[in-house]
Amino acid sequence: MKTLFAALVLWWLLAAVPAAADDQFRVLVVAVPNRYHHDYTVVAQPRLEQLARQHGFDLDWTWNTSPFDGELSSYDAIVLLNTPGDELRAAQRTALEDYVRAGGGVVAVHRALIFNPPGDWPWFERMIGRTFRIHPMVQTALVRVADPAFPATFALPARWTWSDEWYEFGPPLVDGLRTVLSVDERSYDPTRIWPGQVARGMGADHPVAWYHAFDGGRVFVTAVGHPPAAYDDATYLAHLYGGIWWAATGRGIDADAGADAGD
Template sequence: MTRRLLTLLLCLATLLPCIARAQDQFKVLVVAIPNRYHHDYTVVAKPQFERMAQRHGVDLTWSWNSAPFDGDLSPYAAIVLLNTPGDELKAAQRANFETYVRKGGGVVAAHRALIFNPPGEWPWFERLIGRTFRIHPMVQTATVRVEDASFPATFGLPARWIWTDEWYEFNAPVTRGLRTVLSVDETTYDPTRIWPGQTAKGMGAHHPVAWYHRYDGGRVFVTALGHTPALYDDPLYLEHLYGGIWWAATGKGIDAAR
């Protein structure tokens, strides 16, 4: 009897890795390429994303470079550009990424991913993001407002949220149909507080910092939040990110009619 039980346990141990992998809901690729202004965040972000994937049953692939864009992207339900702008991709990689989105792939763009340099070189990517970057003042504490409580990236957030970040300013939208998820209250920080020789003036009463839309066949969630490494230890920020990832990957969590 003991021998039979041992044999059964060994068989189960052999099957467990397969069972665990079968429970993964979907696959996500996180591309976090260190750059001049965003490099030390990765040390904090990577283990947090790994824990997030374990907690939610997601198959996570983490990449420090753009190599995955040379291969087959179709297994991924969503690609997260974590402080990784489109100018990191070469011409063939850009074409592969466009194909991925047109076939229904999801995209999450966080913070530095919103800035493409030089502007106008890849219009498709700028339309994917939906707005083009203008400038930002120094890091300051401000009040973030939830503008769309029906979107998954806000489910874990209070209606008003004290947050410290770089408050990106944007030009007029380059894509129609953007739905604002979060905005920042410019009366709670100084939009003009910037380095000598530069000028920032804010965006006024409507200053979006997170939005989503459907673009060229795919789903896109964009958040300007996430400058300093310590933010990746904040549970609210991680809930904000995962809500956006979940929607980009599955399309679930919002009214299908929207």
Template sequence: MKRFLLACLLLAVTITAPAFAEGQFKVLVVAIPNRYHHDYTVVARPQFERMAQRHGFDMDWAWSNRPFDADLSGYAAIVLLNTAGGDLETTQRKALEAYVRGGGGVVAVHRAMVFDQPGHWPWFEKLVGRAFIIHPIVQTATVRVEDPAFPATFGLPARWIWTDEWYEFGPPLVDGLRTVLSVDERSYDPTRIWPGQVSRGMGAEHPVAWYHHYDGGRVFATALGHTPALYDDALYLEHLYGGLWWAATGKGIEPEPAQEHRARE
């Protein structure tokens, strides 16, 4: 009898164990090294692996664009970690478009916001939300939390000292962009740039992170993350995971009044 009960117990553990091993959602991180962004990958991958363990989600990591040749529907979000739209081939671009239209989430980090060939893929430019123009030399500046109700800011102070490349952008390419973080240009020199280049800054409103709904999916974009050492910073990792969590699940923000009214109906 004891052996029978033990066998039943082992069978129950065998059956139920996979349910506990599965994460709450699955994420694809695509980190394609390039001329100016390659050292970060060595630091970023183990940090993302720890993030997945800490927050209980599954993760696939890719150094190339090959995952876009396969089925993407199993991923709740795709993180373009310094991976730009120009890194994808034509058929792979169509795959990403279909994924987003199916409700998938996208997290665009730093170089992912740079269009290698502006105008060649308008859909992706609108996905990111703003067009990159230029950036000055890396400097320390003050970052301001503009939306304390968005998960990517939950772990951040209202004003945050940060050192990075301060990307400058054009006006919004789509309606509905919601600024999450901005940088105070009075705290650094926007004109400090390499000889032969000109950077003037964006003025009083200089967003560096935002989110929006686009073409059926959710998009979180952050310009922060140039220097490899930044991926060892706990605040930055909280910022990334907050945006990733929302992109993957849509959770963490209060519904708009109109959306809440429709839900009650």
């Protein structure tokens, strides 16, 4: 009787949990630790896996770039979580280009926006859309929602207090970038930086998240996400998931807005 009861409980538990995603979509998260971004990984992995269970999508996690040596077409989106393009070897770079040209989605988070040396892979820099210049020390600032019609902003207040490294960028490298979030430089000190370095800010127009259609695929970029504690923050996770959902499916934005962004 106990065995039968245990079997029934196990069946109920399995039945109550959605299938690995009901095949809604499949995401690859590439989280290669580096000198300045490594402690976030122990927090981020369980939280993103929880997001996958909550929203019913499949998620594969890797600590290295080996998946780029294989077939990527089964993924609807690839998340470069603090993983820049310079981590990829030549053949792996070609694999990412082919994946995007076949309609794949990419989500680039924080450190993934920095490519060294600049100009070594122009395609990747155009995919990101802007070139990183420098950032001041971590500070609390006021983030403004620039596009309330994009899924990565749905759970955010119109004005959001957040602490991060406020990356500065050069001008857009491609047409069609749509700003999602911007930071108000009046709410922090853009010049507060380490001795020997100089940061001046970007002025009134300082985007920190954007999206665009690129080379056949969809790309969502967010510079927000330096502190490991971000991955324990429900608002930040909602921001990140909104970008993942759009990159994987093209859904969640108005048809008129999405016409130029792969919807």
